[in-house]
Amino acid sequence: MAIEVRIPTILRTYTGGAKQVEGKGSTLSELIDDIDSSHTGLKDRLIADGGLRRFVNVYLNDEDVRFLGGLETPVKDGDTVTVLPAVAGGAA
Amino acid sequence: MLSLSRELHDKIVAHARADHPDEACGVIAGPAGSDHPDRFIPMMNAERSPTFYRFDSMEQFQVWKEMDERDEEPIVIYHSHTATEAYPSRTDVSYASEPGAHYVLVSTRAPDRTDFRSYRIVDEVITEEPVEIADVE
Numbered sequence: 001m002a003i004e005v006r007i008p009t010i011l012r013t014y015t016g017g018a019k020q021v022e023g024k025g026s027t028l029s030e031l032i033d034d035i036d037s038s039h040t041g042l043k044d045r046l047i048a049d050g051g052l053r054r055f056v057n058v059y060l061n062d063e064d065v066r067f068l069g070g071l072e073t074p075v076k077d078g079d080t081v082t083v084l085p086a087v088a089g090g091a092a
Numbered sequence: 093m094l095s096l097s098r099e100l101h102d103k104i105v106a107h108a109r110a111d112h113p114d115e116a117c118g119v120i121a122g123p124a125g126s127d128h129p130d131r132f133i134p135m136m137n138a139e140r141s142p143t144f145y146r147f148d149s150m151e152q153f154q155v156w157k158e159m160d161e162r163d164e165e166p167i168v169i170y171h172s173h174t175a176t177e178a179y180p181s182r183t184d185v186s187y188a189s190e191p192g193a194h195y196v197l198v199s200t201r202a203p204d205r206t207d208f209r210s211y212r213i214v215d216e217v218i219t220e221e222p223v224e225i226a227d228v229e
Contacts, residue, residue, distance in 0.1 A: 010189050055187060057149045064149045084156055085189030087135075090115055090144035091173040091181055 003031055003075055006082040014039045028058065029071040031081065046083065047071070055086040094194045094210040095224045096120070096129050096168070103132045104198060105206045108172035111137065112200040115145040120168035121159050129167040129194075144183070145171050168210075170196035178207040180218050188213035194221070 002022045007015050015021050021039060025031035036043035046056055051071060058065045059082040065073045075081065100120055108116045117137050120129035133155055138148040147155075159165060169190060173181075178199035180188075188195060191214045199207040212219045 008189070010191060055146075057152065059149075059153055062153070064153070066149070082153070084149075084152060086146055086149070086187065087117070087119075087152060087169060087189065088139075088144070088146035088187045089171060089181065089184035090139075090141065091176040092143035092183055 002077055004080045005031070005035055006080065008084055010085055011042065011045055011083065014042045014045070024077075025075060027071065028060070028065060028069075028073045028075055028081070031075050032071075055088060057084045057086055058082070059084070093222050093224055094129075094168070094196070095127075095226060098225050098227045100129060100132055100168075101208065101223075101225050103134075104170050104196060105208065107134050108198045108200050108206060111172070113142045113174045114140050115142065115172050115174060116198075117145040117147065117171040118169075119155060119166045120170070121155075121162075121164040122167040124163050124165045127167060131164065142174050166190055166193050168196050169193045170198065172198040172200050174199075175201050177201070178209045180211055180213060185213055185216050185218060188216075191215075196223075 004020055005023055006020045021035055023031045023035040025034050032043050032046055046053060052058060060068055060073055061080055115137055118134040121131040121133060122128045135147050136151055137145045139146045178197040195211045195213050197209050210221050210223045
């Protein structure tokens, strides 16, 4: 099963500069564990306290996984998962 | 250094003034690797707050997808501070996720003047840079 995972600029230090990597799994959680096994440290940038980090956006094809099933979102061969760190900030 | 046209500078200032007292935010895209900002993309502040901003996740997805299709990247990421100075806060630094971008900060705290400054934020280090505004056709 190959699922394409698109990596944002700021996380490419974990992938040797690659803009995308391939992984497998039947849920987003399994997929993240799989890509972390070949790109150590990526999981920690995506997951905290058992859930997806608040200021990291993860999309399955064209949908934000927060509205699908979070880490339990089912994924399958041919899907594209995109990671985009949230753009945020403020005076506070 | 950040070089941008008078027109783009004025669009950022107008957006900040229009959304005051909420923080305004947006992107100026340009061809990948060019360091030349040319496409103004004001974004919705999903927080609608006077002290915090965040791009709506689906709007960000669409904009980033479109930039990718057009072989562009975010050259400028701008936002406004509505009661404090145009300098990156700790929050701005901790969420700065585009190491190649110029972070433009605008302050609308004074009614008769808008401060406009630009920074690089890389590995949590802030470096202010000069802003060159070009009057072009």
